[in-house]
Amino acid sequence: MSTTTLPPTKKDAPVSAPAGHTSDRARSERKLGWLLAGPAFLVMLGVTAYPILQATYESLFSYRLTDPDNRSFVGLENYGVILSDPLWWRSLWVTGLITFVTVLVELVLGFALAMVMAKALSSIRPVVRAAILIPYAVITVVSAYAWQFAFDINTGFVNSWFAWIPGVGTDTDWFGDFGTSIFVICLAEIWKTTPFISLLLLAGLAQVPEVLQEAAKVDGATWWQRLWRVTLPNMKAAIMVALLFRTLDAFRIFDSIFVMTAGANGTESVSFLAYRQTISRLEIGLGSALSVLLFLSVVLIAAIFIKGFKVDLSQARGEG
Amino acid sequence: MPNAPGRSRPRGLAPAPVRASRRRGMAGAAALLVAAGTLAACGGESGGTPTLTWYYNPDNGGQVELAERCTEEAGGRYRIDTAILPRDASSQREQLVRRLAAKDASIDLMSLDPIYVPEFAQAGFLASVPEDVGERVTEGVVQSAIAGATWEDELVAVPFWGNTQLLWYRKSVAEAAGLDMSRPVTWEQIVTAAQEQEVELGVQGIRAEALTVWFNSLIESAGGSVIEDNADDPDNLELGLDSDAGRRAAEIMKMVAESGVAGAAFSTEDEAASAAEFEGANGGFMVNWPFIYAQAVSGVEGGTIDQAVLDDYGWTLWPSVEEGEPSAPPLGGIDLGVGAYSENVDFAYEAAECITTDENQAYYMINEGNPASSAAVFDDPEVVEKFPMADTIRQSLEQAAPRPQTAYYNEVTGGLQREYHPPGAVQPGETGAQAAELIAAVLRGEQLL
Numbered sequence: 197m198s199t200t201t202l203p204p205t206k207k208d209a210p211v212s213a214p215a216g217h218t219s220d221r222a223r224s225e226r227k228l229g230w231l232l233a234g235p236a237f238l239v240m241l242g243v244t245a246y247p248i249l250q251a252t253y254e255s256l257f258s259y260r261l262t263d264p265d266n267r268s269f270v271g272l273e274n275y276g277v278i279l280s281d282p283l284w285w286r287s288l289w290v291t292g293l294i295t296f297v298t299v300l301v302e303l304v305l306g307f308a309l310a311m312v313m314a315k316a317l318s319s320i321r322p323v324v325r326a327a328i329l330i331p332y333a334v335i336t337v338v339s340a341y342a343w344q345f346a347f348d349i350n351t352g353f354v355n356s357w358f359a360w361i362p363g364v365g366t367d368t369d370w371f372g373d374f375g376t377s378i379f380v381i382c383l384a385e386i387w388k389t390t391p392f393i394s395l396l397l398l399a400g401l402a403q404v405p406e407v408l409q410e411a412a413k414v415d416g417a418t419w420w421q422r423l424w425r426v427t428l429p430n431m432k433a434a435i436m437v438a439l440l441f442r443t444l445d446a447f448r449i450f451d452s453i454f455v456m457t458a459g460a461n462g463t464e465s466v467s468f469l470a471y472r473q474t475i476s477r478l479e480i481g482l483g484s485a486l487s488v489l490l491f492l493s494v495v496l497i498a499a500i501f502i503k504g505f506k507v508d509l510s511q512a513r514g515e516g
Numbered sequence: 517m518p519n520a521p522g523r524s525r526p527r528g529l530a531p532a533p534v535r536a537s538r539r540r541g542m543a544g545a546a547a548l549l550v551a552a553g554t555l556a557a558c559g560g561e562s563g564g565t566p567t568l569t570w571y572y573n574p575d576n577g578g579q580v581e582l583a584e585r586c587t588e589e590a591g592g593r594y595r596i597d598t599a600i601l602p603r604d605a606s607s608q609r610e611q612l613v614r615r616l617a618a619k620d621a622s623i624d625l626m627s628l629d630p631i632y633v634p635e636f637a638q639a640g641f642l643a644s645v646p647e648d649v650g651e652r653v654t655e656g657v658v659q660s661a662i663a664g665a666t667w668e669d670e671l672v673a674v675p676f677w678g679n680t681q682l683l684w685y686r687k688s689v690a691e692a693a694g695l696d697m698s699r700p701v702t703w704e705q706i707v708t709a710a711q712e713q714e715v716e717l718g719v720q721g722i723r724a725e726a727l728t729v730w731f732n733s734l735i736e737s738a739g740g741s742v743i744e745d746n747a748d749d750p751d752n753l754e755l756g757l758d759s760d761a762g763r764r765a766a767e768i769m770k771m772v773a774e775s776g777v778a779g780a781a782f783s784t785e786d787e788a789a790s791a792a793e794f795e796g797a798n799g800g801f802m803v804n805w806p807f808i809y810a811q812a813v814s815g816v817e818g819g820t821i822d823q824a825v826l827d828d829y830g831w832t833l834w835p836s837v838e839e840g841e842p843s844a845p846p847l848g849g850i851d852l853g854v855g856a857y858s859e860n861v862d863f864a865y866e867a868a869e870c871i872t873t874d875e876n877q878a879y880y881m882i883n884e885g886n887p888a889s890s891a892a893v894f895d896d897p898e899v900v901e902k903f904p905m906a907d908t909i910r911q912s913l914e915q916a917a918p919r920p921q922t923a924y925y926n927e928v929t930g931g932l933q934r935e936y937h938p939p940g941a942v943q944p945g946e947t948g949a950q951a952a953e954l955i956a957a958v959l960r961g962e963q964l965l
Binding site: 258261262263264277278281283284349350367368369371372457458459460461469472473475476477478479482486 | 606610613614617635638639641722723724780781782783784789792793923926927930937938961962963964965
């Protein structure tokens with residue numbers, strides 16, 4: 197037995213309209229569609245396309261905010277500076293590491309939590325869902341401070357509570373090394389965004405047809421077999437969408453690093469590097485170039501997911 | 517059929533759009549009211565009285581009180597509103613710079629860390645100081661505070677308060693170690709004493725401005741400077757890091773980091789952490805700003821610190837790098853800048869003069885623990901009573917060395933922090949040259965920071 201999914205139903209085939217020519221009704225419906233979606237489309241253009249284009253344009257200049265008179269066109273020089281700097285590659289590696297670790301752990305944990313939410317007794321289900329969602333409602337900066345205070349050598353309780361673990365003592369300085377800093381940063385991220393991934397997976401779990409589960413039960417499949425052969429294959433789309441969203445999100449990590457280490461001990465992420473050039477150094481050109489590179493990285497990740505893993509975004513919303 | 521969507525609307529809810537649109541109308545009206553209020557505030561006029569906005573760094577309410585006092589003194593000619601800035605100096609700068617680059621006319625007065633004065637002046641963000649005002653606000657002010665408010669031989673801001681670090685010690689510890697604290701002590705001496713007495717030495721090793729503060733005073737005390745020449749030319753800036761003084765400063769950093777008395781969290785230790793350590797049972801020595809004394813006094817009043825601990829506090833000038841040579845203690849503080857795009861520059865300077873009178877500086881020092889920039893304030897009987905170390909602070913201010921004055925301060929301090937952190941990894945023979953190379957490359961636009 198391999199995997200069990202329902203046979204695909206063809207819903208995209210046109211029901212009545214003959215192919216090739218547009219009827220009056222279809223035309224007016226399309227017009228109405230544009231009328232309804234148009235304002236949102238314009239807003240999207242204004243708040244996303246315009247800044248992206250402006251950043252791309254400014255990345256071609258040497259431009260310091262405090263010295264606008266000396267702004268000069270330098271072509272792709274800013275990109276050359278960034279791509280030849282080891283700091284960029286190190287930040288990219290750190291960002292990739294955090295993304296990989298957090299998304300992987302969140303996926304496993306999030307799936308377990310989704311199962312708990314799905315299977316919880318209906319009387320306590322709302323309470324369980326609310327409890328699981330609380331971390332996601334906390335503002336990232338606030339959560340970052342909470343974790344920082346917990347692990348801080350002076351104000352934190354972690355060192356005294358966990359002193360029995362080998363390697364942890366009252367004088368463990370969590371933010372003094374690369375490894376321990378990244379550990380706490382990842383922990384804070386995982387705590388905060390696992391609810392998001394579990395919510396998406398819960399929606400996916402609800403899509404798994406109960407008939408297949410029952411059929412598998414009748415066939416004598418164990419719980420583990422049902423999980424691997426029935427549940428997971430049927431929610432592949434939901435899993436991939438959850439992974440895609442979280443990966444894009446995790447790749448832009450900024451707040452936790454800003455609050456906990458401010459980039460010390462080599463913990464700078466790509467976003468942090470862009471922040472430092474643009475906001476601290478006021479080098480708009482160099483910072484814009486970094487932002488464009490960050491944008492391209494995110495586009496690349498999205499492309500890999502959508503083309504490489506054949507993620508169908510519409511399927512996850514139950515439209516498939 | 518264009519009315520297709522209409523058919524799908526549930527009939528029972530027909531009145532809903534009417535309700536919604538009425539609600540929307542009210543929301544719109546409210547938004548208009550808010551916008552109108554904001555516009556009125558931007559105009560700087562409320563009922564005919566010009567309103568100055570003072571962007572100030574967070575404190576315990578002292579600057580808001582001064583704003584009220586000076587509003588009263590103005591007798592209705594102008595009033596001062598306050599707007600709070602972020603907590604640390606670099607975030608304060610980020611906010612002010614962004615607003616000023618957009619020619620924000622609402623910034624009339626701003627509390628400005630002296631390290632950013634050159635950058636603001638160079639960018640034309642500060643309204644020029646009228647000559648007569650300049651003369652009045654520098655009269656009787658300690659020299660280092662005037663230097664901090666000056667750029668290219670011109671006074672560009674009004675000195676408000678001038679900060680400096682002292683060497684704080686526990687009298688009992690110094691006595692047990694046999695240190696004569698009435699004479700200048702060296703870094704080697706206090707490290708040895710702390711090791712012998714098994715107490716902690718509080719120094720700020722965090723990757724932040726505090727690290728630059730420490731390093732700058734070490735190199736200045738050793739007779740060098742971070743910037744030797746061409747402070748305003750990014751392509752030819754001459755750094756003094758790869759020098760004997762630079763190596764000596766790095767040696768001391770490394771010695772403190774490896775001494776075992778700097779605390780387990782030395783590489784993340786800031787001023788507050790040092791103060792907490794010094795108040796504790798293991799406190800021995802610490803370099804820190806005088807606010808920690810005011811903090812300890814209120815700790816005693818609040819019952820969190822024993823009176824005996826406070827009585828044990830001793831203070832003297834910042835430690836020397838070489839025996840017999842005077843140290844160059846850190847210099848900090850706040851200057852008042854007047855925004856170049858302000859519509860009320862004259863009133864703003866009048867307000868700045870009012871805020872920085874000796875009387876108001878004394879009030880500020882007593883309530884906030886931040887030292888005045890006017891030398892006369894240190895003779896005020898109330899100040900002397902509250903700050904027994906007032907004389908030491910004044911002497912330290914006279915002796916203090918400012919951090920490098922350059923319009924590219926952010927790049928210089930960022931480069932220093934990247935290369936000299938963590939202090940335990942500093943290589944006295946190499947770090948100076950590496951840092952100089954990095955800062956030069958960053959300023960030429962060839963490297964990221």
